[in-house]
Amino acid sequence: MLRIISNSCKQTEKIGKNFAHKLFGTEIIALFGDLGVGKTTFTKGICLGLDIKTNVCSPTFSIINEYDGRHKVYHFDMYRVKNMDDLYSTGFFDYIGNGIIIIEWSENIEKILPQNSIKIFIEYGNCENQRIFNFEGVNMNENFSD
Amino acid sequence: MKILAIDSSAKPVSVAVSEDQNLLGEFFINNGLTHSQTLAPMVADILKVLKININGIDLFAVSLGPGSFTGLRIGIATIKGLAFANNTPCIGVSTLNSIAYNFWRENKTVCVVMDAKCNNVYTAIFEISESKITRITQDRLMSIEDLYSEVEKLEKEVILVGDGAVLCYNKNKKKLKVRLALENKQNQRASSVALAAYASYSNGDAVICPSELKPVYLRKSQAERNLIVDSKKEILL
The missing domain is CATH 3.30.420.40 (ATPase, nucleotide binding domain)
Structure with missing residues (x-):
């Protein structure tokens, strides 16, 4: 597991941007973490790294946002997804393998996440703007916060 | 008609x-x-x-x-x-x-598998003869491992067909008698x-x-x- 500390919004975005350069185009990226921890900011960073020009925001109500860049990105917010029926009716399984899938609130679907998913746990740090990123399921040893 | x-x-x-x-x-x-x-x-x-x-x-x-x-x-x-x-x-x-009908009039046992993602497949087995297609199992959602234990019990050569066929074929750890359908019959x-x-x-x-x-x-x-x-x-x- 790789552990990275971010000390600002800007830095979180940068971590996402650098992480994006590692992606091939069909990864499933599952984000875990409480409200305000920076899941959307991190996603913005990934999209920046993939040359996505459109505005990236959390799809809390639409559940899925679609972005076009160097790769196709499907941005999910599972906050309102409570059971298998909900998940199935988002078409989630149709998206697997057709683009990069970024999932916010992965806690809600943790038990059925595909085995090869990249899991990223984000926690609050000691000071106000500090966040701790834990990467699981991906082979990385670089310093992403540079 | x-x-x-x-x-x-x-x-x-x-x-x-x-x-x-x-x-x-x-x-x-x-x-x-x-x-x-x-x-x-x-x-x-x-x-x-x-x-x-x-x-x-x-x-x-x-x-x-x-x-x-x-x-x-x-x-x-x-x-x-x-x-x-x-x-x-x-x-x-x-x-x-319907996929079983790709093998219409051939004498074969076919196992139709569609990729249901997350190591699961939609599957059903059919016995195909010159005159009819007989269903051996219902349509089910199951893991690839469970499907193989069922194929093992059949004790005959089974043709894998469908968009999950290659996935299943590569996971045949027990080396059971399975074959892949030809490309033109896979879909x-x-x-x-x-x-x-x-x-x-x-x-x-x-x-x-x-x-x-x-x-x-x-x-x-x-x-x-x-x-x-x-x-x-x-x-x-």
């Missing part, structure tokens, strides 16, 4: 028109999931080149599932729309059953949906009106579905 059949249950999408068991024409596209854009023009074009008016279609057939959530809805909604105008009779067939085909629908019609299975067509998603049981609710969630809410 003229049949117009659609399959959009997975990655490919196809439209076929047949006269009883004779295939008059089939359009097949396997270019990613773009069914909402490709299906309607394909239906219009096939009728145009065959010089058949949509009013000349006596029966509409569609694969009801299992398959892609969005794909199934596109196919079924299209058939409903086409059949609604004249209230033309419809028949829905199992996607897995869901509207022509096979038409054959399955005609067989079902000839068997006297009741045709239904368009509004009665419903997708068969074949999901997990309620108990399993509830597993998704994580204990952490309750604290968060």
Whole structure:
């Protein structure tokens, strides 16, 4: 597991941007973490790294946002997804393998996440703007916060 | 009897028109999931080149599932729309059953597998003889490992077919007697949906009106579905 500390919004975005350069185009990226921890900011960073020009925001109500860049990105917010029926009716399984899938609130679907998913746990740090990123399921040893 | 059949249950999408068991024409596209854009023009074009008016279609057939959530809805909604105008009779067939019709009149045991993602497959086994296709198992959602324990019990050579065939073939750890179907028989085909629908019609299975067509998603049981609710969630809410 790789552990990275971010000390600002800007830095979180940068971590996402650098992480994006590692992606091939069909990864499933599952984000875990409480409200305000920076899941959307991190996603913005990934999209920046993939040359996505459109505005990236959390799809809390639409559940899925679609972005076009160097790769196709499907941005999910599972906050309102409570059971298998909900998940199935988002078409989630149709998206697997057709683009990069970024999932916010992965806690809600943790038990059925595909085995090869990249899991990223984000926690609050000691000071106000500090966040701790834990990467699981991906082979990385670089310093992403540079 | 003229049949117009659609399959959009997975990655490919196809439209076929047949006269009883004779295939008059089939359009097949396997270019990613773009069914909402490709299906309607394909239906219009096939009728145009065959010089058949949509009013000349006596029966509409569609694969009801299992398959892609969005794909199934596109196919079924299209058939409903086409059949609604004249209230033309419809028949829905199992996607897995229709794939078995790719092997019509061959003496084989085929195991149809569609990728249901997350190491699961939609599957059913069929015994195919010169005169008929016999279903050995129901359509089910199961893990690849469970499917192999079932194939093992059959004790005969089984042909793997469907978009999950290669996936299953590569996971044959016990080295059971399985073979992959030829490429041209791997896919869901509207022509096979038409054959399955005609067989079902000839068997006297009741045709239904368009509004009665419903997708068969074949999901997990309620108990399993509830597993998704994580204990952490309750604290968060």
